[in-house]
Amino acid sequence: MKKRVLVLNLDYSPVAIVSAQKAIVLCLMDKANCLSTYELLQIRTVSRSFDYPAVIRLNAYKNIPYKGVILNRNNLFRRDQGVCQYCESTKQLTIDHVIPRSKGGKSNWTNLVTACHRCNVKKGDKLPEEAGMRLKREPFKPSLSYFLANYAQSSAEEWLPYLSEKVVS
Ligand SMILES: [Zn+2]
Known part of the structure; x- marks a missing residue:
């Protein structure tokens, strides 16, 4: 880089x-x-x-x-220190909507988190509670x-x- x-x-x-x-x-x-x-x-x-x-x-x-800090993929990963906010994996990172888009979840700092591909698939269209998953930390606007x-x-x-x-x- x-x-x-x-x-x-x-x-x-x-x-x-x-x-x-x-x-x-x-x-x-x-x-x-x-x-x-x-x-x-x-x-x-x-x-x-x-x-x-x-x-x-x-x-x-x-x-x-x-x-304010621009919301984009790199900055989001940076805020989350490059780890999945559910399992702390550092591999195959992607972006998860905590409240899924299908349930009206927005694309903003407080609803987007870094998630690994596996957690993203496991969570699917559910809320974290519904999927039995827990966020390591509440997403925030840096x-x-x-x-x-x-x-x-x-x-x-x-x-x-x-x-x-x-x-x-
Ligand atoms: Zn994960």
Whole structure:
């Protein structure tokens, strides 16, 4: 997986996570400065190569409305730490609607969980209680800080010095 870049606002508060390409463009356009790079990694373009940015800081304060973490497959797996929320398996992961769609269950953070193929089939069109299954943890809408801390701890230690204790805990 390509490493992502943490973007800090002028006041050092985390505002976004972007691709390395996007981060380099922001720096080249003088909209941001690179604060930290991933050691030993490089980004190559046709004509030159760059140090791989890990953390950048915007040169002007941006009032960025917080839109929340995007609900998609990868982010859902990440929230659930890559384990089936019924049996904790890490294999053949898929997405389960806790309240099945046929019973009016919605596709949102609080009704979707990571489930392995086996549990998904076993549960079928039933509620967890009806299928005799139990969720390890109630599904929740994750905050940006939850994601940042999670991501930093698993794949971007370079971010840790820039995340406040409030964010990391
Ligand atoms: Zn399972």
